[in-house]
Amino acid sequence: MIIYGSLVSPFVRKLLGFLGEKGIDFELKGVGIGDPDPGFRAASPLGKMPAMNDDGFLLADSSAIIHYLEAKYPEPALIPADPQDRGRVIWWDEFGDTVFAACSGKMFFNRIVAPKFLGREGDLTAAALAEGEELPKLLDYLESAIPASGFLVGDRLTLADLAVASPLMNFRHCGACINAAVHPKIAAWSEAILSRPSMAPWIAKEERLIARVLAA
Numbered sequence: 001m002i003i004y005g006s007l008v009s010p011f012v013r014k015l016l017g018f019l020g021e022k023g024i025d026f027e028l029k030g031v032g033i034g035d036p037d038p039g040f041r042a043a044s045p046l047g048k049m050p051a052m053n054d055d056g057f058l059l060a061d062s063s064a065i066i067h068y069l070e071a072k073y074p075e076p077a078l079i080p081a082d083p084q085d086r087g088r089v090i091w092w093d094e095f096g097d098t099v100f101a102a103c104s105g106k107m108f109f110n111r112i113v114a115p116k117f118l119g120r121e122g123d124l125t126a127a128a129l130a131e132g133e134e135l136p137k138l139l140d141y142l143e144s145a146i147p148a149s150g151f152l153v154g155d156r157l158t159l160a161d162l163a164v165a166s167p168l169m170n171f172r173h174c175g176a177c178i179n180a181a182v183h184p185k186i187a188a189w190s191e192a193i194l195s196r197p198s199m200a201p202w203i204a205k206e207e208r209l210i211a212r213v214l215a216a
């Protein structure tokens, strides 16, 4: 199986964690924004990452790929069968992929991707507004919703944890780290999720990449 994507994408990071938790073998083919790689373009009609080629079966979108893989490799279940738990996992996946990733994207794209990867100025006003106005409300909501179990849904890891923890790395790259004095539950939960063996090696690689890019 080939996965196309970049380590710094929240959607790719979520998928890499999912693949690791499932124990599925794959090859990561690095692509950037607007990448002309023909295999990537064939798998991703909109040119967005991640995309997948599973023995000729082409699919784009992190959630579409994850639902395909959950059906193909049911164990360990990362999308619960219980109706309420399943509904809540899909809610968190949506939260992670939409408002949370969009907020992280406004900061990460404008402060790092545009100037350092694409060689053009980012919209620093949009980044500051996202950090100052959007992010605090999203973090306050998340803080209020993390259960005592230490997982977003039920008492074990699900797609929900991977989807919501992933964009936190993009905030972190922009210097917006979780303040444990203000959001203690997010600090403890995200540390536990991002340091899992399915995530930690990719994150270490990504941090080295970002450090090189910022130093250049």
Ligand SMILES: N[C@@H](CCC(=O)N[C@@H](CS)C(=O)NCC(=O)O)C(=O)O
Pocket (backbone or CB within 6 Å): 009, 010, 011, 033, 034, 046, 047, 048, 049, 050, 060, 061, 062, 063, 097
């Ligand atoms: N809903 C999609 C979002 C994918 C997405 O927007 N990826 C970004 C990178 S973080 C991308 O490829 N952007 C390139 C573009 O919009 O041209 C998913 O979950 O995979």
